[in-house]
Amino acid sequence: MTDAGLERWRLILGEPSAEGLGGLSGAAAERDAALDWLYGRDEELARRDIRREGGPGRSQLSTVDWLDGITRLFPKETVERLQRDAVERYEINDIVTDPAVLERVEPNPALLRAVLRTKHLMNPEVLRLARRLVEAVVRDLIARLAEDVRHSFAGARARRSSRFKQARNFDARRTIRANLGRYNPEEQRIYVETPYFLSRTRRHLAPWQVILLVDQSGSMLPSVIHSAVTAACLWGLPGVKTHLVAFDTEVVDLTEDVSDPVELLMKTQLGGGTDIARAVRFAAQLVEQPRRTIIAVVSDFFEGGSTTDLVRTVRNLVEQGTIVLGLAALDEQADPAYDRECAQKLADVGASVGAMTPGELAAFVAERVGR
Incomplete structure (x- = not known):
């Protein structure tokens, strides 16, 4: 097969399309085998009697072979998508728990999320390799956000x-x-x-507190990552005192680790219930000057505790002059999924509810601090 368009469709449709589109050879056949190794396990397609079968079959490929192959056969963007589907869609955890595999993967945000979800399965050797991956991705995230922060706080x-x-x-x-x-x-x-x-x-910077309250539930993982990075970038700025607090049904003050976001993320415990009211009460105790404080609650607002208590605490904070942000997402996409009823109740008592990218939050803080 020489036509690029037909070859692309043949790779998409798999072996069932060979009769109409022709067979594959060389690198194209290897690509087909790599795609089948991953997407041939899709149970939804099997239930619909749609089978993607091609090449020598997935049973002849190990995870290491597959990773080596896709790195050689596909462009970087496609490799990252395939790796993301492997760890997030099909839960092929050995991509981030097998030392031989970890040594071959290219760090990217999808693998960072996978490491944080599976680190409890890792032995010390694997955890050491995984930490290197976390460091690489976090370093890249900080470099990109730091530029936004410097711009926002420029003299x-x-x-x-x-x-x-x-x-x-x-x-x-x-x-x-x-x-x-x-x-x-x-x-x-x-x-x-x-x-x-x-x-x-430089602007005259009056002292402000920024308290980030971060929901540790599994669905909030991207926001947990970006909250840690955001706190690290705000840490030590003139006129800004930063706190980072993680919560599920318990509340943990992680402020002492803010300057080391890698260590902070490796300590994060994902999952469990959610008690937002308890976390907001904890934040209220940290407030030193109400009119110089921003509390950003990063959560999907599916409250497992008392919604009434949560609304009452937020109302009290707003009435004393504290800025309360309810962020249903704090990540690069800022595409939230959240309990709109609970969020609306918080908005009704004066909280600002929405979603932000880390750069937008940094600009918001800089605007308030620079006044």
Whole structure:
């Protein structure tokens, strides 16, 4: 088969389409075998009598062979999608629990999530390898978010003169106004005798507290990851005192580990029930200056505790001047799934409810702190 379009359809449809589209050979046949190893186990397709059977069959491939093969046969974006489906859709856990496999995988967010879900299954050797994977992904996330944070908290230009003549600080308005007397109407030019420049200064940052309350339930895993990264990027900024608190039915203050998000994530215990009210009461005890505090509750708002207690506590915080954010998602997609009834009750008593990317949260904090 030489037609690229037909080959693509043949790879999508598998062996049942061979009669109409023809067979595969060489690298295309290897791709077909790799796809069948993964998607040939789809029970939903089997129930509908749709079988993707191709190549030598999945039984002839080990997980290590499969990973080596897809890395060689497919582009990086496709490899990441196949790995994500393997660990999240088909729960092929040996991708992140087998040392031989871990040494071959390319770190990406899907594998980070898989490690955090399965780390309790790992022996010390595997956990050491998995930690390297976590470090690589977290390092990349921090590098990307740190740029947004630096931009949000960048110093503003002061409206006073500077003797340091740098192009980025050129005060065009004052320079034009001061040299208007040297305007030549025939040439339509202003001849500048004295240029003016602005000095730069950092904003005056009054002290603020930012308290991140993070739901540890399994569905919130992407938000748990990005909350840890966000807290690390906010940690140590002038005028910002950051807290990170994780909760399910219990509440754990993780603030002492904020500067090491890898260690923090490796300590995270996913699953269990959810008692948001208890977590918000804990956060209320941390508040030092109510009107200088932001409490961000990162949760799907499926409350396992008392909704009445939760609403009452949030109302009290808002009435004392604390900013309460209810974030149904804090990740790069900001695509939430949450209990809208509970979220609406919190909005009715003054909380701001929605979803944010980490960069948007950093900008929100910077806007408040810079006032």
